[in-house]
Amino acid sequence: MASMLTQFRQLGRKIVAVGRNYRAHAAELGNPVPKKPILFLKPTSSYITEGEKIRIPEECSSLHHEVELGIVISKNGCRISEQEAMNYVGGYVLALDMTARDFQDEAKKKGQPWSLAKGFDTSCPVSNFIDKDTLSDPSNVRLWLKVNNAIKQDGSTSDMIFSIPYLISYISKYFKLEEGDVILTGTPEGVGPVSNGDVIEAGLGDIISMKFTVE
Numbered sequence: 218m219a220s221m222l223t224q225f226r227q228l229g230r231k232i233v234a235v236g237r238n239y240r241a242h243a244a245e246l247g248n249p250v251p252k253k254p255i256l257f258l259k260p261t262s263s264y265i266t267e268g269e270k271i272r273i274p275e276e277c278s279s280l281h282h283e284v285e286l287g288i289v290i291s292k293n294g295c296r297i298s299e300q301e302a303m304n305y306v307g308g309y310v311l312a313l314d315m316t317a318r319d320f321q322d323e324a325k326k327k328g329q330p331w332s333l334a335k336g337f338d339t340s341c342p343v344s345n346f347i348d349k350d351t352l353s354d355p356s357n358v359r360l361w362l363k364v365n366n367a368i369k370q371d372g373s374t375s376d377m378i379f380s381i382p383y384l385i386s387y388i389s390k391y392f393k394l395e396e397g398d399v400i401l402t403g404t405p406e407g408v409g410p411v412s413n414g415d416v417i418e419a420g421l422g423d424i425i426s427m428k429f430t431v432e
């Protein structure tokens with residue numbers, strides 16, 4: 218189970234993240250609903266696994282949690298059709314797209330990239346690898362997140378604007394997808410700040426849960 222995770226870390230494959238894929242999350246930050254997927258990359262050096270701590274980046278005053286379903290790609294492909302897309306899914310991973318919201322707000326205002334806001338060390342905590350068969354319907358699964366035991370995010374992947382097959386097809390028009398790549402599919406509403414000492418617990422239905430401490 219964990220071997221695939223170790224493998225995608227060692228391969229150093231890319232993390233392609235999708236922004237604003239849930240209407241309610243776009244709305245809560247005052248952003249328009251996108252007509253096309255918004256894509257950004259996180260470096261593989263941002264991965265951490267349970268036992269490692271989330272570190273608030275230097276000079277960040279608003280570190281936000283975003284719980285997301287991650288798709289792990291099983292084979293290389295370009296220009297994958299929507300019909301073929303699910304054949305490229307090797308499994309799933311529960312992920313946090315930790316975001317330095319103040320950095321992102323500043324970047325948005327200045328028309329600058331989000332790399333620092335989204336790609337700093339420890340910004341991509343992930344669960345153990347989830348086998349494809351364990352998650353029979355990725356298009357309808359609960360995503361939840363608690364901070365210090367208080368529920369903050371409680372959504373369903375059924376509210377995604379762009380479906381998993383659509384995202385795989387769209388992304389692969391521009392980026393070659395490779396074995397071990399991870400696609401982060403966006404966060405539902407309820408994002409918010411965390412502080413030093415907070416414990417973040419997140420889960421995918423009752424299939425998997427994970428815990429990370431902010432330090």
Ligand SMILES: O=C([O-])CC(=O)C(=O)O
Binds near residue numbers: 234237403
């Ligand atoms: O920072 C944002 O709001 C965009 C994003 O990653 C998401 O919607 O998951």
Ligand SMILES: [Mg+2]
Binds near residue numbers: 235236283285404
């Ligand atoms: Mg996100």
